[in-house]
Amino acid sequence: MSYLHSQSPASHYYQEAMAVDPPPQRRRASGFRRVRTAQDLQPRLDVPPTGRRMGPDGVYLTPLRQLTTNILETYHICNPHFRYESTDNPRRVLTKPSKPAHNDGFDNDDYDYILYVNDWLGADDSHKYLILDILGQGTFGQVVKCQNMKTHEIVAVKVVKNKPAYFNQSMMEVTILEMLNKTWDPNDEHHILRLRDSFIHRNHLCLVFELLSSNLYELIKQNQFQGLSTQLVKVFMAQLLDAMTVLKDARLIHCDLKPENILLKSCAPFMANSDTD
Numbered sequence: 624m625s626y627l628h629s630q631s632p633a634s635h636y637y638q639e640a641m642a643v644d645p646p647p648q649r650r651r652a653s654g655f656r657r658v659r660t661a662q663d664l665q666p667r668l669d670v671p672p673t674g675r676r677m678g679p680d681g682v683y684l685t686p687l688r689q690l691t692t693n694i695l696e697t698y699h700i701c702n703p704h705f706r707y708e709s710t711d712n713p714r715r716v717l718t719k720p721s722k723p724a725h726n727d728g729f730d731n732d733d734y735d736y737i738l739y740v741n742d743w744l745g746a747d748d749s750h751k752y753l754i755l756d757i758l759g760q761g762t763f764g765q766v767v768k769c770q771n772m773k774t775h776e777i778v779a780v781k782v783v784k785n786k787p788a789y790f791n792q793s794m795m796e797v798t799i800l801e802m803l804n805k806t807w808d809p810n811d812e813h814h815i816l817r818l819r820d821s822f823i824h825r826n827h828l829c830l831v832f833e834l835l836s837s838n839l840y841e842l843i844k845q846n847q848f849q850g851l852s853t854q855l856v857k858v859f860m861a862q863l864l865d866a867m868t869v870l871k872d873a874r875l876i877h878c879d880l881k882p883e884n885i886l887l888k889s890c891a892p893f894m895a896n897s898d899t900d
Contacts, residue, residue: 676700714739717757718765726785729825734785735760736827738767744780744829748773750822752780752831763789764827768834771819778819781830793828797821803873813869814862816886836889840882859885 656663675683678693689697698705717738724732731737738754744767745751752769755777759766764783771778783793800818808815820831839859843851851859863885870877 712741714741717754717767719760726826730785735765736782736785736825738765738782744769744782744824745822746824750820752778752829754780763793769831771831776819777834779832779834781832782824783828783830785826790828793830797828797830799875803869803875807869807873814866815869835886837887838883839885839887842887843882 658664675685676689678684678688684693695705695707698707717740718731718735720731720733721737722731723737724730725734726736729736738757740754740756742754743751744754751772753772755768755770757765758768758779764781766779766781769778769780770776781793783789797818800816803815804811804818807813811817816835817833818830819833822829822831867877
């Protein structure tokens with residue numbers, strides 16, 4: 624009866640084989656498709672990205688564009704009450720002191736117009752200038768570097784103080800420069816400063832000039848007041864006397880001829896005679 628409890632080697636091997644755990648199934652990585660047929664190997668083109676919106680050109684916006692060039696739309700989607708105006712941007716003030724005091728808050732205590740970077744001078748298209756930077760400030764007012772928004776020319780704009788004495792004096796300057804530019808030096812041959820435009824902006828007379836480089840005083844200062852070469856002095860004197868001859872023919876006397884009022888062009892050694900104060 625002992626044979627009832629015996630097992631053959633084959634049955635023993637079968638039981639051990641049945642006790643082995645099956646191999647675990649591998650999970651398919653996210654983003655991959657199961658390939659069952661040859662059709663599954665065909666590429667999928669123009670699959671709409673998940674969670675992206677389209678721009679005005681019909682192209683899906685990348686996260687970079689959504690957070691840079693299209694940041695305003697992104698903010699508006701996050702908060703429907705979000706509103707943006709360019710006038711809300713922080714503006715760098717150029718005028719000192721900058722505290723409003725006169726002219727409905729547009730002028731300071733010195734009756735200077737309070738200027739800001741990226742602000743405008745002028746109203747209509749023919750007299751509209753974008754403020755870029757400050758060039759100087761004196762008793763008459765301020766000179767700022769601007770861009771003509773119609774011609775894109777970079778110019779210097781003199782913003783006169785909002786006081787009758789300075790206004791009247793600057794109006795005389797406009798009359799004289801227009802006469803010299805149009806009548807006595809129409810071809811810009813005698814080194815006289817060119818007046819491009821003039822207009823009134825919020826009670827301030829604005830004179831638009833060609834943008835030149837530094838003045839003769841700054842050149843001497845850069846040379847540590849050592850004096851200039853004889854050849855350069857000859858060139859400057861020839862141009863200066865040429866301009867004085869034109870003033871003589873126009874029966875005008877320059878009452879404030881000094882190195883600060885002799886402006887240099889970037890293409891030295893040409894210069895222009897002016898009266899900036």
